[in-house]
Amino acid sequence: MTKSPKTPSESAVEMREMVMPNHTNPQNTVFGGTVMSWIDIAAAMVAARHCGKPVVTAHIDDIDFIAPIKVGYHVLIQASLNYVGKTSMIVGVKVTSENPYTGEVRTTTKAYLTFVALDDLGKPIEVPGLKVETEDEIRRFENAKKRVQMKKDVRNTLENKK
Numbered sequence: 570m571t572k573s574p575k576t577p578s579e580s581a582v583e584m585r586e587m588v589m590p591n592h593t594n595p596q597n598t599v600f601g602g603t604v605m606s607w608i609d610i611a612a613a614m615v616a617a618r619h620c621g622k623p624v625v626t627a628h629i630d631d632i633d634f635i636a637p638i639k640v641g642y643h644v645l646i647q648a649s650l651n652y653v654g655k656t657s658m659i660v661g662v663k664v665t666s667e668n669p670y671t672g673e674v675r676t677t678t679k680a681y682l683t684f685v686a687l688d689d690l691g692k693p694i695e696v697p698g699l700k701v702e703t704e705d706e707i708r709r710f711e712n713a714k715k716r717v718q719m720k721k722d723v724r725n726t727l728e729n730k731k
């Protein structure tokens with residue numbers, strides 16, 4: 570039986586990291602793969618908290634690296650559920666860097682990830698609905714819905730060209 574709908578705030582996750590030398594690229598700023606790993610973990614926790622089941626990452630799209638992050642800076646990873654399908658969930662993630670010495674904050678990365686909930690046999694299972702209430706929640710839901718439709722349109726266009 571599917572559980573009753575939940576709001577995004579019931580599953581939202583915030584994580585903090587500090588950029589250490591082992592997280593960097595040859596430019597001495599944070600390595601993109603490290604940020605992607607933090608994003609995937611935060612987003613997976615959101616999806617699992619929403620559905621109360623094991624989840625797997627099915628798709629990552631629209632990942633934008635907007636600004637580099639230096640060693641020693643603090644990193645805030647904020648993730649919340651934007652949209653749910655039948656068995657899938659789209660999580661939006663925003664990454665902000667903070668210079669701990671000046672307090673300056675910058676949005677550095679944004680990403681959208683799709684997770685699928687799995688049953689005991691590893692098959693997709695229905696997830697609870699999403700109750701969007703605030704202006705931001707409704708905007709994120711509508712944008713995610715458009716992204717899902719755009720992805721379907723692109724797939725259909727490419728398949729028709731084969």
Ligand SMILES: CC(C)(COP(=O)(O)OP(=O)(O)OC[C@H]1O[C@@H](n2cnc3c(N)ncnc32)[C@H](O)[C@@H]1OP(=O)(O)O)[C@@H](O)C(=O)NCCC(=O)NCCS
Pocket residue numbers: 625626627628653654655656657658683685693
């Ligand atoms: C994700 C996975 C469970 C989907 O299995 P499947 O048999 O294709 O399932 P379905 O076709 O029934 O799709 C289930 C849902 O996932 C969605 N989905 C599947 N692949 C997707 C993709 N690439 N992008 C977005 N959504 C996707 C479907 O739209 C469907 O959503 P809905 O139920 O909300 O309508 C399967 O592809 C898988 O196990 N992938 C590997 C996951 C993994 O190992 N992740 C870690 C990667 S490093």
